[in-house]
Amino acid sequence: MPRARTTSLDPEVRLLAALADPTRLAIVRQLATDVETCACDFTSCCDVGQPTVSHHLRVLREAGIVTSERRGQWIFYRLAAETAERLGAVARSFVPGGLVTVGDLVSRRVRA
Amino acid sequence: MPRARTTSLDPEVRLLAALADPTRLAIVRQLATDVETCACDFTSCCDVGQPTVSHHLRVLREAGIVTSERRGQWIFYRLAAETAERLGAVARSFVPGGLVTVGDLVSRRVRA
């Protein structure tokens, strides 16, 4: 029986797998910088064709990493608010004594 | 030109790709729980054969996620100390204002 990757039912694996691609990580980085980006602008930042961008945006959307909003002819993408927190939770689960509340990352941001 | 995944030179992509597999994440979770685990014990926890475990341990080792130490006949594995921090840094980079020091996760652990 040959493997199960993104086919995996584990939500953390799905999150990590969705991020573990150079093009998709570039998209996410772009969204972390500009908050909101039109789909048409990813083709230039990632150096891939339009169908490929569309494919990756779908993967990110289905993983709950980004959200999309149609505005007339264009579709704008944002990072989902919980994305950093979800990944941070995985990171914290790696440190045995890490009994930190899940809201820490965001609250820290506010305080910073 | 058909893609580049773990072949990617981006260290963050390599980190995420190494974690984005059910078997490897199970190994890491085991190490987060028991601190130190003999290689021979992963076959039971992950429900795969011994060569497969060995393969995944190599991937994790080359990604700097785990460290190994031979002790007589057995080889013991640990989570690398920086693993949680490295992943936490990726998480923080997703929140635009997240100007938090990289030591935060660990210091939080000590205080917790």
Next chain:
DNA sequence: GGTGTCCATTGACGACCGTCAATATGCCAC
């Protein structure tokens, strides 16, 4: 040295994934 145990490596197979060209769909302006 011989034997048994633990672990790594090799080679092969099948599934999954990233990419693109071509096409379809949806929205707007005229």
Next chain:
DNA sequence: GTGGCATATTGACGGTCGTCAATGGACACC
């Protein structure tokens, strides 16, 4: 409605990855 632009979908191709059976190598004990 016709034309044009932005995005999604389809289908196909090639590469990568996870898995296993078989083998090899290292270590301990007799």
